[in-house]
Amino acid sequence: MTALRLALTELRRIAASRVGRLALVAMVLVPSIYGGLYLYANDDPYGRLSEVPAALVVEDEGTTLSGGERLEVGDQVADELLEARTFDWARVARERAETGLEDGDYDLVLVLPAQFSADLASSATNHPRQATLEIRTNDANNYLARTIANTLVSQVTASVAEQVSSTAASRFLEGFADIHAEVSDAADGAVQLAKGASSAHDGAGTLATGADRLVGGQEQLASGADDLADGADDLADGLATLRSSTTELPSQTRELADGARQVAQGDAEVAAAGRQVADATDDLLADLKQTRSRLAQDLQDAGLTPEQRTAVLERVDALSGPVEEANARVQSTADDLDTLSEGADQVADGAERLAAAAPELTDGIARAADGSTQLSSGARRLADGEQDALSGSRRLASGAHDLDDGLDELSSGASTLADGLAEGVRDIPDPSAKQRRAMAETIGSPVAVDRDAEAAAGSYGAGLAPFFMSLALWIGGFVLFTRMRALSTRALAAGQPAWRVALGGWLGPALLGAAQAVVAFGVVALGVGIDVAHPVLLVLFMVGVSAAFLAVIHVLMARFGVVGQFLALVLMVLQLVSAGGTFPWQTLPGPLHPLHHALPMSYAVDGVRRLMYGGPLPQLALDVAVIGGWALGALALATLAARRAGTWTASRVKPELAA
Template identity: 50%
Template sequence: MTVPQLIAAELRRLVATRMGRLALLALALVPLLYGGVYLWANQDPYAQLDELPVALVVDDAGDDGRVVGDEVAERLVADGAFDWHRVSAEEASAGVADATYDFSVTLPASFSADLASAAGDDPHRAVVALSTNDANSYLATTIGTQAAERIRSAVARSVGEEAASRMLLAISDIRDGLVDAHDGAATLTEGADDAASGASRLATGADALADGTGQLSTGAAALADGTGRLADGAGRLDDGLGQLEQATASLPAQTRQLADGAQQVADGDARIAAIGGEVADAVAPVAARVPEARAAIVERLQQAGLDEAQIAVALGPLDGLGDDVAAADARVQDASAQLDRLAAGAQQVADGAERLASASPQLAAGIASAADGAGDLADGAADAHEGAVRLADGAASAASGAGELATGAHALDDGLGRLDEGTAQLRDGLGDAVAQIPATTEQERAAQSSMISDPVRTDADAVASAGSYGAGLAPFFLSLAAWIGMYALMLILKPLSRRAITALRSPVRVSLAAWLIPTLIGAAQMAALLAIVGLALGFPIAHPALMLAMMVLAVATFAAIIVALNTWLGSVGQFLGLVLMVVQLVTAGGTFPWQTLPAPLAALHHALPMSYAVDGLRQLMYGGSMAAAGADALVLVAFGAGALALIVLGVARMVDHRTLRDLQPSLIG
């Protein structure tokens, strides 16, 4: 018998009776029902979350007239991600307990106040309370946790955007203030520069005043000495005239001497009067410049920004000095006038003495008058000396005050110089600060606050995409359906014909027939299952033809493995096929990544064929790596070839000899 004949014989055996046909049909439909119904039920469960009843409790009491909890609730209900029900806290608690609601979300009474606390001195986080019940559904609890996190993130983003907007607006206001401050600092710098220039000129003028008052003090001291000598001379003149009046006998000779002495006195008085005039001429311009200097200082201090009270304090010492200078000038002018009178009187005395000498006969009559004039001269000289002493004292005080004025003026010059530098630094610093804060528009601040509140976005770039939850599970359940289909068929199939083994004695042909019978049925199952997945359920398939080839390869490999187990171990091998299905259900990595498995099971992931079938179907269904799919196909071919070799060896063993187990009926099938 040929291989096709062996296959046809086994198929005729299966459909020979009604029950056989029903059994074959039922078992053939097992993988279709398993894969199709499960994938149909899980086609896209996340698209149906709006049917999930969820309790929403808003106890928010608000803050400053704003109830953020109501705003959040309105957005949630409008979004429609879940079937939200706004209920009381008691209704929510009872509903989660009796499965009316899968979970509940509560916004507590302090929700708005907690969000607003960021602007106060006791910032603390607001709370979104989640209540779940795993007895209702563990996945509902997981979904609820994710939903609460999304609510928290959305609220945090909204609050962060508002806070960032307020902060950016404050920064913009600060920048405007810095611009104004910079302009003011620039104006202040200009005023400080002018004040520094004025202070420098004031210091120069004060130095000149100090020099002039020093000269005045020296001249006044000399004037006091001269007037002292004048007073002494006038006293002696008075005494001499008295003696002259008593001793007129020697009048001609004495008058000549008197004329000579009087002329000397007149010359000395003239020199003293000239010195007094020079002193008066030196003092008068200084006194005249004091008001001008004071007015200039007042103007500079006003330009520097000092008020009237500060100007009055600053000019106190200067005003006192000015008064002293004015008083000294008055005394000097008065003394100069008296010296002029003294000089004129002395000259008159000299002239009179000359006339007396020339006209001694007339001198006797005028001696009395001369004596009286000498008395007046003595008194005037005494007064002039007293005035000169006061002038010297005043000039010394003026010199001391002028020195203090010069010192103060230099200190003011230094201070205003530092003020000028400081205001320039302030202006430049404010300019740098303004440059570091960019000017923004309202639209720019809105964009910036949005970015600050949510600075990172996910730019997903899928190398291969399943598209939906059901499509993501499809490769795993298609592979599992292929194994289940093979396992179920082995309950009624007898691929190893005892008669063929005995009659043909050809292990290869018998083995091929034993493997091809379930493989052909499984290939038909896979074609029907692929049609359900791609057409009925509408899952996208990147490479339909290659995916069908991978499914047929997988079912052929599984068929070879299960037949090999049955060939060598009989009913025990059939049971091991079930055990292998359970183990691969865990290790194939169909739901969670295989790296999350315990170490022993993770090692089995690489040692069992379903792992490669799942990975290969994923690559072909999602448009992944063709090289990876080819490598998975080669591994399946290796598993299948190894299983076929075991089948051939098992059949060869049966051809050569039979065991007692071969004669006993199987417990299964």
């Protein structure tokens, strides 16, 4: 019995009844129903956004420009949105919009606030402000409405910005003509100013030279007087400060000596008291030990058992421990107090010697301070007179030099100004009205986008088609093996070769899978209307993908039986999240990358994309090789599963014997 005959036998078994034939047709249509209906429902959702309810609130009060024109951008934006019908716009008040968004009447709300035009116009002032578009969404109504609304607001913002930039640029360019004429007149005046300033500069130079000679002699005389006065002032200030600082020194040192003596006496008394406390704690500790001995004897005389006496004495010992620690601390403290008393006596002796010498020191400082004050007064009177004379000569020289420098700068600046204005007149553009309009349009929208795609999907549904067609083929294969047997029990019992049994078990579903692929292609390409660049190659590729998917599901069913259905479902979920059918696979979390590169659905999606959109075909060879490798590997493993299933054991004949 050949593998083909085994496959046909299995197909006849399923189609033996009317219900079986209906089930067979239904299984063939499963991928078409799944993929076709989904792609039909999502073929072009962006093209039907005009059915999405949205509220438009225009509160813009407009503004008056400096030239007297009215600017009412809010109404203009509203008219453009209503005309474009990007959404099913309803122009309403803010209260109605907020209530409708909360109740689900609107999926989004776009608000143009009262200061919208005024904020836009502020770009031409010294205090520009950004205009604000308010957008309100409610994800409880629809999450994607927020994403679409953000895109819409970006487009509106770009459009408004282009209009504002073009208007501002146009006004800016119009001012160039006036600037050109005014700068030309200013250049002529700057030439005349430069000539007059040059003549005045020559006279001021002569005056400044004479004033410099007068200042030179006066500076030498004043310098010596200043040095003398400064030195005398410093000496007097220092001695006066020292005198004032030491006036109270004798009384302070006497107070220090008396205080130090009192501290020494107090420390001696504290040390004596500390020694008495130390002696008392020693006596207390000795009495406590004697008391313990007497207590032990009294307890014994009272007739207490050794255990009872031990319990009582342990409590006494627990009290003696802290007493011993306290005695050790008291003894240490008494020693420290003795040391402190001796140090205080030494400090008191030193303070007495300091107090005795302080009066003679303060008298000497006072006499020196009186003499330095008289010296400073005379030197300062001399220096003041010389400074008055020097100041007058310096003011004369300074004024002469300032006049000379100013006239020099004026002459140089006037010449530079004349040259710069003359050059500026040539550089300032003087465009015609037509040129200004063209320049304003370019400034308002400086970048144009030239879009080109090597391969492009025609719609949202076409973008999803490769993923859902691949997924539909897996689901179709999964459904087939809910009705078809992976291995023929009759062939196994007849001793057919394992490879033939495995191939026969796969070949029947593969024929139905090919029919699934062809019907699914027809529904997507003809029913849904998605354009296909390489229709014949795509049909052949889908048939091959279906055969490979069926081989993988077949080996799971052949090896694990009913459990294989669960494993096939798990494998489908793994491929569902790792194939990269919606977002680029690079956006997947890192742990899913190996699954993307290893599992066959990733290559199925890639191959369908290239054949559907018309992308480069060399990469298709890798897709075919990987999918073919999965198919051959699965068939080889199915052969091993068939060989294992052909070995009859006691547990298979009578499973209860294994219990």
